[in-house]
Amino acid sequence: xxxxxxxxxxxxxEQSELTGPRDRLLAAGFDVxxxxxESGEIRGWKDKNxxxxxxxxxxxxxxxxDDYAALVLPGxxxxxxxxxxxxxxxxxxxxxDAAGKPLAAICHGPWLLAESGAAKGRELTSWPSVRTDLENxxxxxxxxxxxTDGHIITSRKPDDIPAFSNAVIAALR
Numbered sequence: 386x387x388x389x390x391x392x393x394x395x396x397x398x399e400q401s402e403l404t405g406p407r408d409r410l411l412a413a414g415f416d417v418x419x420x421x422x423e424s425g426e427i428r429g430w431k432d433k434n435x436x437x438x439x440x441x442x443x444x445x446x447x448x449x450x451d452d453y454a455a456l457v458l459p460g461x462x463x464x465x466x467x468x469x470x471x472x473x474x475x476x477x478x479x480x481x482d483a484a485g486k487p488l489a490a491i492c493h494g495p496w497l498l499a500e501s502g503a504a505k506g507r508e509l510t511s512w513p514s515v516r517t518d519l520e521n522x523x524x525x526x527x528x529x530x531x532x533t534d535g536h537i538i539t540s541r542k543p544d545d546i547p548a549f550s551n552a553v554i555a556a557l558r
Contacts, residue, residue, distance in 0.1 A: 399430055399492055420444070422468075453481075456478065459491060465493045465495075490537075491539065492543070513541075
């Protein structure tokens with residue numbers, strides 16, 4: 386049975402930062418569920434406008450961290466900003482951190498690491514504008530394509546998706 390990976394997102398996710406890692410994880414033989422606070426579909430953000438929709442596989446209220454080997458947090462400005470004020474989303478992230486399971490965030494996704502307490506004492510990267518938030522949450526920020534600190538994997542931007550995805554796959558092997 387293939388390992389199951391959760392991608393936590395809501396409307397406004399950066400399209401490439403969800404679909405890129407999802408497609409690479411699927412190609413590597415993993416099962417991937419899109420987990421969202423809402424059922425049905427969520428819409429991405431692409432090139433300064435609304436993008437495509439993806440189907441939600443499991444609603445957040447029905448998702449259990451115990452069912453997943455890893456969690457991926459795509460960025461975009463809207464998506465993580467909405468999720469970081471959702472108590473259930475923050476608790477979901479916190480559970481992966483507490484369990485020491487691979488927890489991967491790209492671009493603005495690390496806002497959820499700050500909100501959940503997972504950033505404290507870690508070396509992380511992100512989109513440059515998130516740097517101060519991560520440092521204020523106790524992280525050491527580094528400008529790099531991918532940064533792995535224990536079970537936490539972070540990247541900066543869509544250009545980093547190949548390295549980000551490879552780091553997630555390596556952590557799951």
